[in-house]
Amino acid sequence: MSAHRLIHLIAVGIAICVGRPCLSNERPNVVMLLADDLGYQDVGCYDGPVKTPNIDKLAATGVRFETFYSGCAVCSPSRATLLTGRHHIRAGVYSWIHDESQRSHLLLREQTLAEILHDAGYATAHIGKWHLGLPSERFDKPTPDKHGFDYWFATWNNASPSHRNPDNFIRNGTAVGKLEGYSCQLVVDEAINWLNSRSDSPATDSSADQPFFLNVWFHEPHAPIAAPDSITKQYGKERDKAAIYSATIDNTDHAIGRLVEHLDQMGASENTLIIYASDNGSYRDDRTGGLRGRKGVNWEGGIRVPGIFNWPAKLQSGVTSEVPAGLVDVLPTVCGLLGLERDASIHLDGIDLSSVLRGETDHLGRDQPLFWHLQRSRPIIAIRDGDYSLVAERDYEIPTDNMFQESWIPQIRQGGYKNFQLFDLKNDPKQTTNLAAKRPEIVSQLKTKMLEINRSIMADGTDWSAAQ
Known part of the structure; x- marks a missing residue:
């Protein structure tokens, strides 16, 4: 049994004792x-x-x-x-x-x-x-x-x-x-x-x-x-x-x-x-x-x-x-x-x-923006923060193969980004107008968030090319 499963089972037992919602036929x-x-x-x-x-x-x-x-x-x-x-x-x-x-x-x-x-x-x-x-x-x-x-x-x-x-x-x-x-x-x-x-x-x-x-x-x-x-x-x-x-x-x-x-x-x-x-x-x-x-x-x-x-x-x-x-x-x-x-x-x-x-609110904040990364995509990276979307391209080259190659992983984890583009999804859901030049302060804010999330994710990522 994994450690997180054992911890959870203990928590369930405690929940039963204190009357929290858990194991019952009404679940x-x-x-x-x-x-x-x-x-x-x-x-x-x-x-x-x-x-x-x-x-x-x-x-x-x-x-x-x-x-x-x-x-x-x-x-x-x-x-x-x-x-x-x-x-x-x-x-x-x-x-x-x-x-x-x-x-x-x-x-x-x-x-x-x-x-x-x-x-x-x-x-x-x-x-x-x-x-x-x-x-x-x-x-x-x-x-x-x-x-x-x-x-x-x-x-x-x-x-x-x-x-x-x-x-x-x-x-x-x-x-x-x-x-x-x-x-x-x-x-x-x-x-x-x-x-x-x-x-x-x-x-x-x-x-x-x-x-x-x-x-x-x-x-x-x-x-x-x-x-x-x-x-x-x-x-x-x-x-x-x-x-x-x-x-x-x-x-x-x-x-x-x-x-x-x-x-x-x-x-x-x-x-x-x-x-x-x-x-x-x-x-x-x-x-x-x-x-x-x-x-x-x-x-x-x-x-x-x-x-x-x-x-x-x-x-x-x-x-x-x-x-x-x-x-x-x-x-x-x-x-x-x-x-x-x-x-x-x-x-x-x-x-x-x-x-x-449940209808208790129609607004919900996030600790971090929604984030996407796909190495063969242009743009390779995207976030959504509120009404804004920031996207960027990779600053490195990888082969054009449709099939993902695990040998690319070290380069993906270390690679950087360029050509940051900003879109107001509320007023421009089809992403037709790049606002990066007009709103550099928003680009700067979102770029910082984007790169911070990216660093965290890449630090957790497995390098399958080195796996034995």
Whole structure:
């Protein structure tokens, strides 16, 4: 047992004695729904073109964030940030992970949301895309069960060969083989089966009385894409990529609807916290809401995503929040809402959004700005502090390979920045006008904050190129 787990269990015992909110049958369930490459303006409640009545209902009966951000402009690092509440480089993940050629993975030293909930008595399951490192022929890496999940059904990266009839799922370490159907539906099938298997268990600590954390990470609409023709035809021709892209999102919405309906049938929906978001922006320029950039770059179009929190028993209903927030805030927010302890010695880069979600305030300060770093992006670095965004480019060269090379890490950790640009996101959300020359005092203030956060993060980062 890790030290932080032991500390937490002791804290839980103390909490019981003094009457603090903890282990009881009234504890809420937690469901995390994460799309893959879904743009800021894809789904209906964000004025997108796709019919998403089930996602829209979560927004209509919950809190929808107008300015919600991914943990990174690409996949693996964003997911590391979501699970830890920390910048992904602190957690060992610099870019998207290729297990066959890289040592990189989510570090075991990190305290994940799953570990916190597991230690508080929750049953935990990860179902869907993982992409935080799985064992390969060359490298032995920790599997999801080493990060706090009792049960897992996952793919290392994308559904292969596409969303249709994937053949690369692994269940608790054993390859499943080819499955028939579409990935989003298969993922929800597995989630429902897991919930049912718990309901059918004897009434013990691991049975239906136990609250659950269900981490559902869809593959859609990440390429290679596929969707039923009957849905695709609603958006265009059967072979039109834009139509298929939309259909994958529509199909995922149907799957989410089935999962929510099952929670209703279980009598669990009222006391279940559901969070919906995407890991990064869309790779399609027409799905970013006109924001600058797209997936893979640290402009708003690459990092702005949908963000919805729904918990009928406790949170506001039908509210749109203008407070800037993101995946980095999920872990501290869940801990805050549920009254859970975490290891306070671990620095978090996110904050607790509980007071916003409960309607107690419409303004929330941060100890540090939201921060993004991605070595292949121009700009490579970005922060958001209040209404302002500051971005910068790297002052060093790295190869143009799309695949991240761990040999770059020493240069990334030591590298500097140039061409700082300032944008007023309140009045210029599309980042069309660089204000750096007109507001040098703000640039100076934000540059100091940016470089301070960067130094802290790089000091925590693992040099995988030196790992043996």
